[in-house]
Amino acid sequence: MSISATRLLNQLQKTALDAVFPPGCINCAEPIDTAGNLCAQCWPDMTYISAPFCETCGFPFEYNAGNGLVCGACLKQPPAYTRARAVLKYDTASRDMVLGYKHADQTNRAPAFANWMYRAGEKLLRDCDIICPVPLHHRRLIQRRFNQSALLACELSKLSGKPAIPDLIIRKRPTRSQGGLSAKARLRNVQGVFEINPARRELPENARIVLVDDVLTTGATVNSCSKTLLSAGAANVDVLTFSRVVRATNTAI
Ligand SMILES: [Zn+2]
Ligand SMILES: [Zn+2]
Numbered sequence: 001m002s003i004s005a006t007r008l009l010n011q012l013q014k015t016a017l018d019a020v021f022p023p024g025c026i027n028c029a030e031p032i033d034t035a036g037n038l039c040a041q042c043w044p045d046m047t048y049i050s051a052p053f054c055e056t057c058g059f060p061f062e063y064n065a066g067n068g069l070v071c072g073a074c075l076k077q078p079p080a081y082t083r084a085r086a087v088l089k090y091d092t093a094s095r096d097m098v099l100g101y102k103h104a105d106q107t108n109r110a111p112a113f114a115n116w117m118y119r120a121g122e123k124l125l126r127d128c129d130i131i132c133p134v135p136l137h138h139r140r141l142i143q144r145r146f147n148q149s150a151l152l153a154c155e156l157s158k159l160s161g162k163p164a165i166p167d168l169i170i171r172k173r174p175t176r177s178q179g180g181l182s183a184k185a186r187l188r189n190v191q192g193v194f195e196i197n198p199a200r201r202e203l204p205e206n207a208r209i210v211l212v213d214d215v216l217t218t219g220a221t222v223n224s225c226s227k228t229l230l231s232a233g234a235a236n237v238d239v240l241t242f243s244r245v246v247r248a249t250n251t252a253i
Helices: 003-020 072-076 095-103 107-120 122-126 138-144 148-160 183-190 220-231
Strands: 083-089 130-133 169-171 194-196 208-216 236-244
Touching: 083 107, 095 107, 095 208, 095 236, 107 122, 107 148, 107 236, 122 148, 122 236, 130 148, 148 208, 169 220, 183 220, 194 220, 208 220, 220 236
Parallel strands: 083 236, 130 208, 208 236
Antiparallel strands: 169 194
């Protein structure tokens, strides 16, 4: 079959599927024309993160004071990762969409989230050798049945052509959920809990890694994972998340 005939068939199948399951807004499920999008009501409610932002952690600045600026928090305590980027701000508008994906089995949002992440992290993905997710402990994986970050990593692998290793990092022990913990408690909670999967010892020397998660809160988890990857021989680690908490404490300097 020629390529155009295959494309036509795919389009017909998509149209037939859309007729049975009309695409819905990925936030409120209101019917819309194209799948994997937000409706006209939800779109303007979200806060998309764009330049200017901290060169290191991606914290958005209110005004552009020059290129390559680093926020106060990163200057005071540089993270183990090189760069972190996110698509949108985690706030009251995006919270249900993000938590629905994390906890409510709405895994059908993964391709749409990954499409946005691909755009926000294009440079990071271009510069990397391997994509890997923040892991869940296997007990939580059984409860939840999927690792939401691993799904995003696999979708990003399809989009970028870079290999994803979903079980590159593992959790040695279960940890309390980071939700509701202070920044200090979050740091303690994830200290020393990650290790390279013994079955994946072949992590290439000097590999450049993109670490994927759904939400960046204080950065304690991705920082701990980054340290694990760096001590296993990674050249550098960049972090790509769908959303991130934006607190006023990272003021620009
Ligand atoms: Zn909507
Ligand atoms: Zn920063």
